Amino acid sequence: MKAAIITIGDELLIGQVVDTNSVFIGQQLEAIGCKVIEKIAVSDTFHQIIETFEKYQNKVDLVLITGGLGPTKDDITKKTFAHYFNDELVMNTAVLDHVTQLIANYYNRPLNEMNRLQALVPSKCEVLFNDVGTAPGMLMVKEQTVFVSLPGVPYEMKYLITEKLFPYIKKHFQLDAIVHKTVLTVGIGESMLAEKIALWEDSLQLQNIHLAYLPQFGLVRLRLSKTGDSVEEITQEIDEKIKELQQLIPAFFIGVTNTDTLFDEVVQLLKKSGLTLATAESCTGGSIAQKLTSIEGASAYFKGSAVTYATESKIAVLGVQQQTIETYSVVSEEVAKEMAVGAKKIFQTDLAIATTGNAGPLKGDADAEVGTVCIAFAYEDKVESFTYNFGKPRHKVIQAAVEKTWLLLYQYIRLQIKST
Amino acid sequence: MKAAIITIGDELLIGQVVDTNSVFIGQQLEAIGCKVIEKIAVSDTFHQIIETFEKYQNKVDLVLITGGLGPTKDDITKKTFAHYFNDELVMNTAVLDHVTQLIANYYNRPLNEMNRLQALVPSKCEVLFNDVGTAPGMLMVKEQTVFVSLPGVPYEMKYLITEKLFPYIKKHFQLDAIVHKTVLTVGIGESMLAEKIALWEDSLQLQNIHLAYLPQFGLVRLRLSKTGDSVEEITQEIDEKIKELQQLIPAFFIGVTNTDTLFDEVVQLLKKSGLTLATAESCTGGSIAQKLTSIEGASAYFKGSAVTYATESKIAVLGVQQQTIETYSVVSEEVAKEMAVGAKKIFQTDLAIATTGNAGPLKGDADAEVGTVCIAFAYEDKVESFTYNFGKPRHKVIQAAVEKTWLLLYQYIRLQIKST
Numbered sequence: 001m002k003a004a005i006i007t008i009g010d011e012l013l014i015g016q017v018v019d020t021n022s023v024f025i026g027q028q029l030e031a032i033g034c035k036v037i038e039k040i041a042v043s044d045t046f047h048q049i050i051e052t053f054e055k056y057q058n059k060v061d062l063v064l065i066t067g068g069l070g071p072t073k074d075d076i077t078k079k080t081f082a083h084y085f086n087d088e089l090v091m092n093t094a095v096l097d098h099v100t101q102l103i104a105n106y107y108n109r110p111l112n113e114m115n116r117l118q119a120l121v122p123s124k125c126e127v128l129f130n131d132v133g134t135a136p137g138m139l140m141v142k143e144q145t146v147f148v149s150l151p152g153v154p155y156e157m158k159y160l161i162t163e164k165l166f167p168y169i170k171k172h173f174q175l176d177a178i179v180h181k182t183v184l185t186v187g188i189g190e191s192m193l194a195e196k197i198a199l200w201e202d203s204l205q206l207q208n209i210h211l212a213y214l215p216q217f218g219l220v221r222l223r224l225s226k227t228g229d230s231v232e233e234i235t236q237e238i239d240e241k242i243k244e245l246q247q248l249i250p251a252f253f254i255g256v257t258n259t260d261t262l263f264d265e266v267v268q269l270l271k272k273s274g275l276t277l278a279t280a281e282s283c284t285g286g287s288i289a290q291k292l293t294s295i296e297g298a299s300a301y302f303k304g305s306a307v308t309y310a311t312e313s314k315i316a317v318l319g320v321q322q323q324t325i326e327t328y329s330v331v332s333e334e335v336a337k338e339m340a341v342g343a344k345k346i347f348q349t350d351l352a353i354a355t356t357g358n359a360g361p362l363k364g365d366a367d368a369e370v371g372t373v374c375i376a377f378a379y380e381d382k383v384e385s386f387t388y389n390f391g392k393p394r395h396k397v398i399q400a401a402v403e404k405t406w407l408l409l410y411q412y413i414r415l416q417i418k419s420t
Numbered sequence: 421m422k423a424a425i426i427t428i429g430d431e432l433l434i435g436q437v438v439d440t441n442s443v444f445i446g447q448q449l450e451a452i453g454c455k456v457i458e459k460i461a462v463s464d465t466f467h468q469i470i471e472t473f474e475k476y477q478n479k480v481d482l483v484l485i486t487g488g489l490g491p492t493k494d495d496i497t498k499k500t501f502a503h504y505f506n507d508e509l510v511m512n513t514a515v516l517d518h519v520t521q522l523i524a525n526y527y528n529r530p531l532n533e534m535n536r537l538q539a540l541v542p543s544k545c546e547v548l549f550n551d552v553g554t555a556p557g558m559l560m561v562k563e564q565t566v567f568v569s570l571p572g573v574p575y576e577m578k579y580l581i582t583e584k585l586f587p588y589i590k591k592h593f594q595l596d597a598i599v600h601k602t603v604l605t606v607g608i609g610e611s612m613l614a615e616k617i618a619l620w621e622d623s624l625q626l627q628n629i630h631l632a633y634l635p636q637f638g639l640v641r642l643r644l645s646k647t648g649d650s651v652e653e654i655t656q657e658i659d660e661k662i663k664e665l666q667q668l669i670p671a672f673f674i675g676v677t678n679t680d681t682l683f684d685e686v687v688q689l690l691k692k693s694g695l696t697l698a699t700a701e702s703c704t705g706g707s708i709a710q711k712l713t714s715i716e717g718a719s720a721y722f723k724g725s726a727v728t729y730a731t732e733s734k735i736a737v738l739g740v741q742q743q744t745i746e747t748y749s750v751v752s753e754e755v756a757k758e759m760a761v762g763a764k765k766i767f768q769t770d771l772a773i774a775t776t777g778n779a780g781p782l783k784g785d786a787d788a789e790v791g792t793v794c795i796a797f798a799y800e801d802k803v804e805s806f807t808y809n810f811g812k813p814r815h816k817v818i819q820a821a822v823e824k825t826w827l828l829l830y831q832y833i834r835l836q837i838k839s840t
Contacts, residue, residue, distance in 0.1 A: 010630075010632060011632065011634065012446075012459065013446050013450075013456040013457070013458070013459055014446045014447065014449075014450040014456065015442070015443040015444060015445070015446030015447035015448075015450065016447075016632075016634060016643075016680070017443075018438065018439075018440055018443050019438075019439065019443075020438055022435070022461075023435040023437075023438050023439075024435060025435070026432075026433050026434045026435030026436075027434065027435035027436075028435075029434075030433075030434040030435065036433040036434065037433070037462075037463065037468070038433070038460060038461065038462055038463075038468070039432065039433055039460065039461040040458060040459065040460040040461070041442075041458065041459040041460070042457075042458055043457065043458075048457070048458070107609070112611055112612060112615050113615060114610075114611035114612075114614050114615055115611055155813065155816060189527070191532060191534035191535055192532065192534075194534050195532050195533060195534055210430075212430060212431060212436075214431065214436060223436075260436070279727075281706075281709075284713075285709055285710055285712070285713025285714070285718070286701075286706030286707070286708070286709030286710040286713060286725055286727060287706070287710045287713075288706075289701075289705055289706030289709075289710075289727040289729070290705055290706040290707045290709075290710040292705070293704075293705025293706060293707075293727075293729060293818075294705070294814075294815065294818070296779075296780070296781055296782070296814055297782070298705070298729070299729055299730060302729055303729055303730040303732075303733055304726070304727045304728045304729040304730055304733040304737065305706055305725075305727035305729075306724070306726060306727070306737070307699075307706060307709040307713075307724045307725035307726070307727060308724045309709070309713060309718065309719055309722055309723060309724045309725075310719060310723040310724055310767065312723075312768070313723055313724040313766070313767050313768075316766055316767075316768070317724065317726070317737070317766055317767075346733070346736055346737055347730065347733050347736075347737075348732070348736070359716075360716070361716055362716070362717070393575065394714075394716055395714065396575060398713075398714070
């Protein structure tokens with residue numbers, strides 16, 4: 001089964017918004033063995049939308065369209081959608097009642113004309129009823145291709161895909177079996193790794209196993225994928241190749257992972273380990289805490305963070321010694337160590353990570369060069385510290401410091417779990 | 421001048437990575453008056469890349485291609501690029517020297533074969549020399565269209581666009597004048613606003629002024645755009661329409677803004693006001709601090725955040741009374757107030773914002789329903805508090821709490837500045 005994703009809206013073309021919808025859609029379709037062959041963003045103009053529909057007509061089984069369903073006039077998707085199927089827009093009373101209810105509950109006011117328009121749908125379309133928002137999903141079939149139009153609001157789009165569209169797909173399509181397995185390697189760069197496994201990689205092609213390199217800070221994931229008839233057969237094939245890979249790079253081969261990032265691995269390990277964590281963040285400014293708390297149930301292992309951005313607050317909140325700052329400067333392993341120990345103490349955790357650095361572009365209070373980051377890691381009654389230079393620009397320095405934190409936690413907790 | 425953006429890589433189609441490159445490119449091209457008509461992501465397959473090149477050949481002036489230039493085998497962009505121009509890849513010695521140097525400096529090792537391949541470029545191409553990375557940019561012209569291939573690494577791509585591509589464009593293209601102005605409105609929803617300004621909006625169309633609604637939490641931005649010959653004339657036209665709008669919605673019209681988000685407005689106001697800020701974050705888990713510190717120079721107004729995720733740490737770090745938690749529960753305005761006052765005290769700031777809530781999906785320590793968030797705002801010797809329910813899912817609750825924080829700060833600081 002093949003699909004194309006169309007996102008509609010000038011805001012996507014002029015970079016006003018980041019398109020995360022198609023990321024979710026891509027993941028979901030991939031997971032059920034539907035191959036996304038292209039993803040295109042077009043402006044809110046009639047002829048371009050029509051032209052794009054025609055481009056994919058009978059070339060793919062499914063065209064997924066998001067965006068352009070809002071109430072305001074720069075949204076013409078729905079009219080264009082109806083036109084493409086030689087259909088007209090009619091008022092759907094079930095949707096209208098639903099919208100009326102929502103507006104009443106949320107805004108405590110009657111429907112206005114704009115809200116009413118949301119209940120207009122092409123007369124021949126199958127409505128994907130949007131229980132969580134006002135704009136309905138619409139499904140129409142033309143010749144060999146199913147066209148589905150979904151609202152751009154992420155929460156509503158996600159709901160309609162998993163709750164309404166997938167049941168339809170599973171009912172109407174015969175899906176290929178697809179298997180993905182991702183191997184996590186740590187401690188070797190992408191090009192060195194590629195060189196080491198070149199022959200193995202060639203052998204994959206003979207078996208139509210697709211290999212993708214997914215490098216991240218400090219690690220490279222290798223994703224093996226194959227579609228076919230039998231999940232069992234493909235799985236067996238891929239598992240054999242993974243065994244070969246393990247023998248090829250034993251020092252770097254961590255194992256098969258079902259997580260997408262090193263961070264996800266760390267979360268898994270934290271849960272498994274029962275260890276608790278706190279952070280003391282200066283240059284990372286809360287990024288580590290923010291990421292940890294983005295995961296539900298984080299309170300089981302994450303207790304908190306002292307984001308001591310100002311130098312004086314490192315003293316007031318974390319108990320860093322004035323003397324240490326004066327002697328070594330605020331960006332130093334010595335200060336990082338006292339921050340980590342302080343955080344471990346005030347949050348009463350097993351582990352604490354501290355960051356202090358100069359993300360730039362200006363030098364700020366620190367003597368350290370822009371890009372310098374000191375990270376300290378407190379555990380048991382020990383504290384280790386490290387100094388890095390992550391260069392520039394600012395966001396890259398912060399990101400690298402956060403990723404380095406995951407790497408430190410990953411390596412430490414993994415050893416802990418092994419040793420118990 | 422028209423452009424299309426092509427991003428290459430399966431990882432974009434299966435949602436393995438979020439495409440932020442094309443966001444930057446879209447913004448940059450838009451800013452110089454180059455209209456991006458489409459943006460397409462295609463997989464790493466020869467025929468699809470060729471087909472996409474053909475789609476835009478002579479239909480746009482500029483095709484910008486990113487991604488698929490890495491050293492590993494799943495990257496075939498460069499070969500395809502050469503083939504499309506009936507050219508062959510040759511070793512570029514200048515690039516090779518540069519790559520050799522970089523590898524030596526970063527990894528302190530000699531070049532491997534993978535690295536060498538990066539210095540291969542089509543013989544007829546104009547090399548956009550990549551001073552900040554290993555993969556060079558390549559520029560080729562075919563008939564009416566300029567094709568530019570850039571590495572996918574954001575930092576390198578950005579460098580090549582601003583430092584190498586734009587000088588080329590300004591030299592070779594006659595650009596239309598383009599003017600955008602964005603009006604910030606607060607306190608009215610998108611559909612209500614659209615209803616109020618419907619006639620005005622119609623009048624824009626007669627003058628070929630494009631209007632885009634850019635709704636965000638708590639506000640709607642209206643972007644007016646027009647391209648033409650004279651910046652002066654267009655500016656005058658748009659300014660007149662904005663005057664009309666102000667008279668139409670005086671209560672909601674804040675003014676013309678050159679920032680993209682309410683957060684940007686808050687940062688501007690904080691700088692202007694000279695006020696200092698600290699936060700105490702529970703349910704937002706550091707998101708507020710992370711966002712504030714993502715901006716360079718934040719230390720001038722942001723002093724820090726106590727991310728007291730665990731209930732005990734609210735007591736230990738912020739001095740919240742055990743009694744208050746027992747009486748009102750951890751998700752309560754009373755606790756939020758004590759958190760805000762505590763943060764204002766330990767970070768010694770003019771303002772402090774505190775969040776405590778239940779982002780879900782589970783109820784955790786709190787009695788409060790999932791989605792409940794209490795926000796307290798401490799200033800001078802006062803503290804105000806508010807309770808909201810932001811529904812679900814988790815990330816939406818956190819996001820809404822953060823946005824509400826910007827709205828509170830925005831409204832307060834604006835009054836402060838006006839009153840002085």
